[in-house]
Amino acid sequence: MDHLDELESKSIYIIREAYKKFRKIAMLWSIGKDSTVLIWLAKKAFFGNVPFPVVYIDTGKHFKEMYDFRDECVKKWDLNLIVSDNIDESDKKGISPEDKLDCCTARKTDALKKTIDKYKFEALLLGIRRDEHGIRAKERIFSPRNKDFRWDYKNQAPELWDQYKSQKESEQHLRIHPLLEWTEIDVWKYVKRENLPVNSLYFAKKRDGKMVRYRSLGCVPCTSPMPSKATNVDEIIKEIRESKIAERSGRAQDKEEAQAMQKLRALGYM
Amino acid sequence: MEKENLRFVIVGHVDHGKSTLIGRLFYDTDSLPEGKIEEIKQICESLGKDIEFGYVMDHLAEERDQGVTIDTAQTFFRTDKREYTIIDAPGHVEFIKNMITGASQAEAAILIVDANEGVKEQTRRHSYILKMLGLKQVIVTINKMDLVDYSKDRFNEVKKELIEFLDKLNIKPSYIIPISAKEGDFIAKKTENLKWFDGPTVLDALDSFSKEESLIDRPTRFAVQDVYKFDERINAGMVLSGLIKENDEILVLPSKETTKVKEIKEWLKAPKEAEAGKSIGIVTEDGLFLDRGCILTHKDEEQPKITSAVKGHLFWLDREPYKKGERVLFKLSSQEIMGELEKIERVIDSSTLETLREDADEIKNREVADVIIKLSSDVVFEDFNDIPTLGRFVLERQDTCAGGIITEIGGKTNVI
CATH class of the missing domain: 2.40.30.10 (Translation factors)
Incomplete structure (x- = not known):
């Protein structure tokens, strides 16, 4: 078994553990490359079925290409899609992308809160990875959130080998992170190996007169492309290997202030 | 050809320089993303400190303010030989559960000791944990050599003190290397400061380690x-x-x-x-x-053992002590069985290795114990050294509260 085989088998193991422990479970799908890999792994874990809903949080600010890609995958993979949003309330309150922390919290975190309340999900599978951000590097694979969605990062329970915790009463839901050990390059190598569909935003093309591509996808106002000539997956892998630019450097909410990601995540952000 | 990936953990006493060593490994292998050093410089200036390589790993605001790693984290870098996952582990006694969490995922370890301070409480406790987790590929680094004028005598003193302790645990480090993580001596390159040392750099030592072998040749x-x-x-x-x-x-x-x-x-x-x-x-x-x-x-291969009472050696990881009579969930691979500690034969201080109590009634946070676990039904297990997953277990009170290995397998005893 090579490194990708190992990562795949471990992630499938985690997804199956999660489903065994929580039948009220859903998978969060951002339409990005990571959570799309996660759906693929779920299909492998359950022999072609995805036995739980896939939740997409619509901020109302996403790229058109993301909505198109979503609909294409839902059809092709026969997914049970739940669209979760807090657009009306956010708009009514006049929350704009200018206030990044408030905007992410209202449009993403609060939308997710509503959906969890409605469906009573006990656990959510998410495609975050440790190499994306130093705060995500601190995560456990099974990571509890309380009723206010708080992440008690100062007092995380031990997690030994491949043994994962159960849910306590004080824990409103568990976040489960099967891709935590994957790196950005692993994800792209896997996309290539499994021949997975890729959103066209990831590929370089002339946008506003410059050859650019999106390395990480989010909302239109807060996501910028980077200069790139990579027009296929092979070229993306080569580019990342040689690049010294952080993956989420095009994501404005991470950089608002030094500890923005920690604050967002403590409030329940993904 | 896919490059292989090796996971190693950096352990040692608080402030002996684990996070700094990681920052230095990144810096010297040119693995830091663009702007990272500038970002760290800015944060350090705003806190009125000199540049701290430790900030590469210590991302929580509390960690940066206090200069202490709270939780384990993982990061990645590569050499010409292979890719590495570095697991950073906190060195403060309060966060020992986080240290074990990190170390339980590792295939190799770097134990770091401050040349000035020598062997301290967590140096010993972390060594003990490496032993318990069965980590055999260990590099010892004697750090902060710059603070002792790169003295060979001081290096030898600390080395001797440490080896005496590691001998008791039967840990044989593969290398013992003098370094300065802050100044960059013997991390990626050999330097004049330590010209009296003829061993490898930390990176060369890591590259010499091998991947855990596949278990394909063991019984199925x-x-x-x-x-x-x-x-x-x-x-x-x-x-x-x-x-x-x-x-x-x-x-x-x-x-x-x-x-x-x-x-x-x-x-x-x-x-x-x-x-x-x-x-x-x-x-x-x-x-x-x-x-x-x-x-x-x-059917026709050697079979694992089956019993409803196992002898084990465990590390208690919950603030709430275990008291005789309490029932907990025993988890071994995918087996989950209710059980209780029928006998607590011996309780040990995980740092001094002193026996604290025999035939005890309770086990407290961070204590280690030899126990007999009585289960409500049969469990299938075997020697940790043969098939690790079937030789180790955790106890659970919804959160994991202890981790351990089975010490007696069909009359044969595994000494920890």
Whole structure:
């Protein structure tokens, strides 16, 4: 078994553990490359079925290409899609992308809160990875959130080998992170190996007169492309290997202030 | 060809320089993203400090303010030889559960000791944990050599003190290297400051380590995680060791029923066999009713042990002590069985190795104990050294509260 085989088998193991422990479970799908890999792994874990809903949080600010890609995958993979949003309330309150922390919290975190309340999900599978951000590097694979969605990062329970915790009463839901050990390059190598569909935003093309591509996808106002000539997956892998630019450097909410990601995540952000 | 990936953990006493060493490894292998050093410089200036390489890993605001790692984290870098996952582990006694969490995922370890301070409480406790987790590939680094004028005598003193302790644990480090993580001596390059030392740099030492060997040549074990009833009954799980093939005659443990592998299932594939480490599904010939926790083996191979009372050695990881009579969930691979500690034979201080109590009534946070665990039904297990997953266990009070290994296997005792 090579490194990708190992990562795949471990992630499938985690997804199956999660489903065994929580039948009220859903998978969060951002339409990005990571959570799309996660759906693929779920299909492998359950022999072609995805036995739980896939939740997409619509901020109302996403790229058109993301909505198109979503609909294409839902059809092709026969997914049970739940669209979760807090657009009306956010708009009514006049929350704009200018206030990044408030905007992410209202449009993403609060939308997710509503959906969890409605469906009573006990656990959510998410495609975050440790190499994306130093705060995500601190995560456990099974990571509890309380009723206010708080992440008690100062007092995380031990997690030994491949043994994962159960849910306590004080824990409103568990976040489960099967891709935590994957790196950005692993994800792209896997996309290539499994021949997975890729959103066209990831590929370089002339946008506003410059050859650019999106390395990480989010909302239109807060996501910028980077200069790139990579027009296929092979070229993306080569580019990342040689690049010294952080993956989420095009994501404005991470950089608002030094500890923005920690604050967002403590409030329940993904 | 895919480059292999090796996971190693950096352990040692608080402030002996673990996070700084990681920052230095990154800096010297040119693995830091653009702007990272500038970002760290800015944060350090705003806090009125000199540049701290430790900030590469210490991302929580509390960690940066206090200059202490709170939780374990992982990061990645590569050399010409392979890719590495570095696991940073906190050195403060309060966060020992986070240190074990990190170390339990590692294949190799770097133990770091401050040349000025020498062996301290967490140096010893972390060494003990490495031993308990079965980590055999260990590099010792004597750090902050710049603060002792790169003195060979001081290096030898600390080395001697440490080796005396490691000998008691039967840990034989592969290398003992003098370094300065802050100044960059002997991390990626040999320097004039330490010209009296003729050993390898930390990076060369790491590159000399090998991946954990595959368990494909061991007897076959398959742990059932769950049973799905889609079109047919599929037993989902992982091959823990060996190789399982279509038409294999198999034994279901602990019930000892026999059956045959009708089909090995993988989505979009039709494999005839599956090797150790693979997550697959198995359809049996006669639709035998299996459940989570069943362990499948080859009928004609050496069998694991089965018992309802196991002798183990455990590390207690909860603030709330264990008191005799309490029932906890015993978890070993996919087996989950209620049980209690029937006897607490000996309680040990995990740093001094002193025996604290014999035939005890309780185990407190961070204490280590030899115990006999009485289970409400049979468990399938074997020697940790042969098939690790079937030789180690955790105890759970919803959160994991202890981790340990089984010490007596069919009359044979594994000394920890």
